[in-house]
Amino acid sequence: MASKQGVKSRRFGFNSSKTCNSPSSKSPSSPSSSSKIVPFDAQRAKENVTVTVRFRPLNQREIQQGEEIAWYADGETVVRNENNPSVAYAYDRVFGPTTTTRHVYDVAAQHVVSGAMEGINGTIFAYGVTSSGKTHTMHGDQRSPGIIPLAVKDAFSIIQETPNREFLLRLSYFEIYNEVVNDLLNPEGQNLRVRQHTQGTFIEGIKEEVVLSPAHALSLIAAGEEHRHVGSTNFNLLSSRSHTIFTLTIESSPRGKNSEGEAVTLSQLNLIDLAGSESSKAATTGMRRREGSYINKSLLTLATVISKLTEEKPSHIPYRDSKLTRLLQSSLSGHGRVSLICPVTPSSSSTEETHNTLKFAHRAKHIEIQAAQNKIIDERSLIKKYQQEIQCLREELEQLKRGNVTVQSKDTEEDNIGLLKQKLEDGQVRLQSRLEQEEEAKAALLGRIQRLTKLILISTKTSNSTTFPNRPSFRRSHSFGEKELAYLPYKRGDFILDDENIDLYANLEGNYVTADDSFKEDENAKKYGLLNWLKSRTSIKSVDHIYLLREEHKILSGEVVLHSSTLKMLSEETARNPQNDQIHVEIKRLKDEIKAKSEQIGLLEKQISRSLTASVNMDRSGVSQVKSADKGIIQEKLKQKICECESLQETITTLKQQLADAMESINFSNVVNHSQHLSLTKDYSSELYLDKGNANFTNGGTVLQAKISEIEQLKQKVAELTESKEQLELRNQKLAEENSYAKGLASASVVELKALSKEFAKLIDYNQRLAAELAATKNLTTQRRSSGSVQNARRESHARLKRNDQAGSNSDIKRELALSKDQLYQKEIEIQRKMLTMKLKCRV
Template identity: 40%
Template structure:
């Protein structure tokens, strides 16, 4: 993943523009009056040349294109910003395209190891139509896409070029056909986008091309150098007519490019969003370069003049968005079917040459595929033999330890028997020992001060025997006499009760003042603790005996598991031998993997069992150590007890001697003092003290008796321990005998295994004889593979032909559809649009006319009403006038009558002349009035007729408008129906197009599936060849190792191997005996199959037994854990007992020290 490289190049400014420019450049950032700042990969000021711009990034893209990466460089910016100059340059300063072409050919000349084929094409996008500049007659080309070529322009001319001058000549030819126009901003303004494309094909240079063995893949890369037309404003460029149309198409395509860059910078494609590549032909062609498989660089050309601030800002915004777009460029390597076949043929030939050159090694490698199982069995047998030897060693060590333990047990038993004779007396003598006499506070505080530590623990234990009744005191002489035995004293206890008071001689009271108190603290409470200790010892020995039994069972289970492992290994390897033969028949691949898998499983099982055996051995050792520790503790306790008894016995003897001396002194002093002083009160006190001493002696006798009972119990427990140890010894010997039997059985198994090994070696000889057959089988399989490859090639060619036909058919369909859609649909759309526009205009006109007519109608109706009102008024006036006329006529008639009468009277001479004149004047006035009224009536009648005519005209106009409205509504209905039908036709055409697209996609998917199957077959072939080589190498190594082992063990195998090697060398030359070997192999397969069936049955039985033994093992483990817990508890108890014993010993030592000090 790499981002698009964006660089900015500023056009040089004049001095006036430079002074007024609001832009400021600092390093690789450009800002406008500190309002908005833009950072880019590189910014070139006006003084920088085109070579610097080219070397910044384009040169790297050219080098990468030679290595197989796609590359694209395009110049973007507003009109008159220097894009064409940057890309094409001039004679004095060449542009990016000439520099890239020259560098491309120089790099190709330096690369000697590869051979190249260069093609170039030159196209323009003018008014969203693709034209071929190298073939001007190729216009309105279409964009297509397929798996092989990706997105391409169909019908585009590609010229094979061999020199940079040829490329530049073709580019000049294409430039002569490019659309260039004049605007207010630029005299030579590019009116189209141009894409200069170099297609670079390369492969490794091979010396043996004539032989046809070169099979290297072809690298195909595309280098696009794009000169975009500039975005422009019609107000600034003054574009009209054709130039305005060109500018609108340019702005539309650049706007689509901007939206694509914006969507890609926002991560719409990675998030599953839509990126509108298809909205413009420019973005559709450059789709791989925008977020696809290409390395892309953008050169953003700007002008820093103040007039073009908005355009410059929009260009920089586009460039900053492009910085966030990432591409994923990869080496485009095409590996054709022919190249694959050539590569595989070459590998097969190499393998054949290796096989033919290695002779015996070649045959041994082929044998390895069949000997694998046998070698594995031999290796595992050796492992099992080593394990058995280790087990023998461990068994011998264990036997030694058992013997040592038996010796220790014998020594301990002898020691226990000795203590049965002597320790009873020592205990008695030790218990007869009395405390040091002391007058005063010691006689009162003897329980609490003498045994401050033991008493709390002893108080919790109940006494083992009930308290005896205290009898009379014994004579002092009997207590001092060392020849008196405790047994006799107990027998004569009742007889001496009465004699003790009679025969006792009281000592001198003055001498008794210096004698300490003989009262001892009762020890009955501590003796039951000793009983508990002996019981705990006995329980511990029983637990140890149970541990021994569990360890015995565990060892039995381990031996049984080893037996099962041996049987499993035999059955497993027999299975593997059967499967190896089956594998030889089925292709020598699948069974080897299964065998390796089973071998790994068997090794894992053996390792687990070994770990379990080690754990059990460690547990056995720990239990033995704990038993040894317990035995040592018992022995140490016995020795310590004996030493303590001896010390106490010696102290008793010394105390008895001291008591005799004291007794003699007392007798002598008592007689003297009694005679001289005659004090009778003192003997009473002495007698009381003697009674107390006698009671203490009685208590000591009771303590001695309880100690005797304890000693008897201890003797019994030691005898029981001896019995358990003897049983343990017998069980150990029995286990030893069982293990000897197991070893014998294992040796028998080893002998059986060796026999089987000899049988397998004989079978191996037969398998060696089958190698030639397998070799032929391999050759046949190779021939079959070649045939299958040829058939696949034929099928692929047929499929390619069919695909080409289908593609051509689809293309024709697409062309027809496109023609139909482009011609008919476009025409229909245009006609419908025109008609719709006309209808809309007519509708608008009619609506306006309707509105006007309605308004006129309302006006006319108002006028009509007004006219009717006027007519009514006029009619009223006419009626009034008629009335007036009638009145006037009547008046005129009357006046005429009167005039006639007056005329008659006038002619009367009697009438005067003035009356006649007045009458004439009145008559004239009446005539004038009549004329005026007539004229007024005539004018009113004319107005009425005119209004009636206008009314009729308005009514006729309304009727015409209504008719026009009806016609327009009918036209609207027809146009809507036609539009509906057109929409249906368009929908049907879209459905057809979708169906054709679906069919095309299905065809593409089928082609993809076929290609994938072809690739999978090729990969399988390569993998199979590699696996065969690896397996052969592995088999060779294992074969050598096992052969060395077999040579060490048996000399006969060496003779057989040498004979086999000679036979194999002969078999490489003699291929005639293949059929006989096949028959032998089939017989061996039948035998191996039968052996496999029997081995499977044995394996099932052994698995059942293994499950049972595992259940037993789990039970024994539970018991063993319980025994360990019990042993931990007993150890804690023993430690507590040892601590209490040590405290008692310390107290005894203190008492002895006190006695010795006194």
């Protein structure tokens, strides 16, 4: 495979000696070379897609499964196979597992971003298998912000460093999920159509937001991420199931009075986080498999498009085979800078997948691009539109200012002194009120100018230079830290925004304007959790909305006031000059405008009241939710405390009881000790008595002695009683045992009795049958004797034999009968005996 790549490289005129600075790298043209590194031309690299490979460290799963390193970074530009060192590929740069995303940005993305700020389209995309680290590289996390936040930060930093130009930034963010385009900034923008325009492909109805600061842009992305399709797979807990494209549209124009008519540069910076290709090992089912097949299909189309683009005379390039390639057509076909970052895993379990990524990356390296600045002077330029509107408003304001003077001088010219005096007297109050109205209108116009100006971003620095500053390719010092660029809290971890220092931008007058304070509120809110942050975000949003509506209302009211005052002027003029048709036409136009604007004002008032109600409801519901949640928690805590109190009280009672017992026993033992002591010292006491005559002490000892003997007696009694109680209990137990034994015996006897009765009945029956048989035999003998004596000798002898048999049988029967009777008798005796025993036992 490597040799095949080597052939291709030669066709593109690559020179290995220039690029492969790794000591082990050799020219692929050398047939004897054991190491075939597929190189590229460093000179041409400037015109080619920048291709970098980023290794991630082995993850926990791979370590646990004992995976080994299959691919590794050999120096700064070569990726080599561990098992087959002859397989190696060279790229613009290869980053090892410890490289930071900031470094990746500086090498692989910064030039694309600065190009986009100068009007050259730029595309940066991450391509790789699932779980290789694409999202980690493009989005990152709090500790390590990805390419997207770093690019956004850099864009604003460039604005700050370019005081001679004005910028307008817009962003859109969408995903391609199962070949369906969904707007991530607008949940209602689902299944949007991709349309072709003479100037390129675009998405119909996609929402674009003008962004004012990095935090503003990042909060929009974070909000968009909420809607992105993410799911867990065998390989990645948070696997991207869609390709996402973040587009920053940059317009810029020279700043200053002489800039009129100068072209505006318009460019797009696309930052793409592709979904990862999935191997058959993924073993997915259902929805995941469906997603996987869409992902693989679109990535295959991307690979085919790239492969075709590297052909010398490419035939049909299948851009239209997938939405992804359709949307990337303009970038891939060489109209801007492209940077391809390929995150890979070194793990041996993904050797083949990583190899495919490396081959894809190597092919992409051969795409040639001709990056050029886009200059436009047409309606697409929003910055021009805003600038023109600002200009018109400024002129209107100027006219308004001049109008006062003109009216006054005209009046003085036309009226004679008498009339002028009269008019001055009559109209003094009127003029005063008109001046006030005009002041209001001016304020409204100024407000609008300021709002529009806010959208156009300019540096706070002053400079006479008219070109873009030369930006060093190495890392610049930024005016704001990494922390604030991390994303807002979302599925991928807790992120924090810190907007300090970042949101300084200036209005046209050159005064610094601090960014929306709401972002600072955000930070405070975020410190207290996501819920609070979201609440504050929502309320800030609604407050902003109401503010804007009110502003709009003010502007319209100002305009109505202005029109009304002009109308008055014209009406006066008509009175003086009724023939002037032009004035009539103007009056009509003004009336229509006033009517239309009044209607708009009416609508705005309704909107404001609706928004106010909604915001109040939202606050209330938020507060009530929080209150009910708090109440629940408090009640829970209260219950816990009550339980704790109860158990403590129980413990106290037990302890009190124990204390009382202990005190009692202490008293008792004291008494015993004391008495023992006394008894021991009795003789000595007697001696004392004798010696000292201490009668009281002796008496006390005697009383105690009596008490002790009483206690002893009681103790003995208690012991006796306990003993007899124990004996009684033992007896009781024995009796209970005997009782249960007797009961068991009785029930057994009943059963036995039943069996015996049955047997007895059987024997009686048998006996009766035997008796009947005996009687029948006797009868037969008698009958034969009486039936005649004339029998022949043979028959007689035969009959004799038979009789003998019968006699034998009769005697057998008799014997059996006697035996049976005997058995019966025995059984009867046994039954009677058993019954007697049973009765006796039952009685016991």
